[in-house]
Amino acid sequence: MLMALLLDIANIVGGLLLAIPLLGRFPVVARVTARIAPWRWLAGIAALVAGGYFLIVHLISGPHLFHFEVVGIAVGVLLTWERLTGRKPLVPAAPVTTPAAPSPSAEPAPVAVAPADPAGPALLVAVFGIIAIMVGLQGLFTPN
Numbered sequence: 622m623l624m625a626l627l628l629d630i631a632n633i634v635g636g637l638l639l640a641i642p643l644l645g646r647f648p649v650v651a652r653v654t655a656r657i658a659p660w661r662w663l664a665g666i667a668a669l670v671a672g673g674y675f676l677i678v679h680l681i682s683g684p685h686l687f688h689f690e691v692v693g694i695a696v697g698v699l700l701t702w703e704r705l706t707g708r709k710p711l712v713p714a715a716p717v718t719t720p721a722a723p724s725p726s727a728e729p730a731p732v733a734v735a736p737a738d739p740a741g742p743a744l745l746v747a748v749f750g751i752i753a754i755m756v757g758l759q760g761l762f763t764p765n
Contacts, residue, residue, distance in 0.1 A: 625760065628671035628693050632757030634664045635696035639750025642739035665700025668693045689763075692756045699746060 637644065637654055638661045644650045657664070672693025679686055703709065739747050 624671055624674055627667060628675060628689060629757045629760035631664055631668035631671055632689070632693055632696055632753045632760065635661075635668050635693075635700050636750040636753030636755075636757060638664060639696065639699055639753060640747045641750075642743050642747040643751065644747075661700050662704050665697045667697075668700065669697030672697060689756060689760050692753050695749070696753050699749070 634657065637650065638658060641654050641658075645654065672690040675690040676686070676694065679690065698705070
């Protein structure tokens with residue numbers, strides 16, 4: 622029960638982090654993902670562990686392989702891509718911020734800027750992130 626909840630939450634959080642190029646345009650999502658983006662590798666490890674656990678359990682004792690664990694393993698690999706390969710991440714870690722217009726009385730506060738339109742692998746990963754969010758939400762309401 623607890624591992625299933627961990628897998629569902631890892632799919633939702635990982636999906637949010639993967640979908641930054643698409644969902645980062647919304648201020649609420651941009652604030653949340655900016656705070657949790659430094660720990661994206663932890664969400665990836667949680668998704669790998671929970672997805673791998675259920676993969677082994679369902680391959681050994683049945684009934685069959687479910688899409689929840691396949692998506693969880695894929696989310697885990699994509700989130701830990703930079704640490705596993707040493708290459709740059711496929712998706713930017715957080716929305717780009719730029720300082721606001723200067724005011725004479727106060728320090729300029731950073732303002733979130735919508736990221737450029739994603740293309741190529743970044744778009745593919747962002748769409749997969751949205752799918753991972755839906756799979757995680759489905760897993761919350763599906764019995765084991």
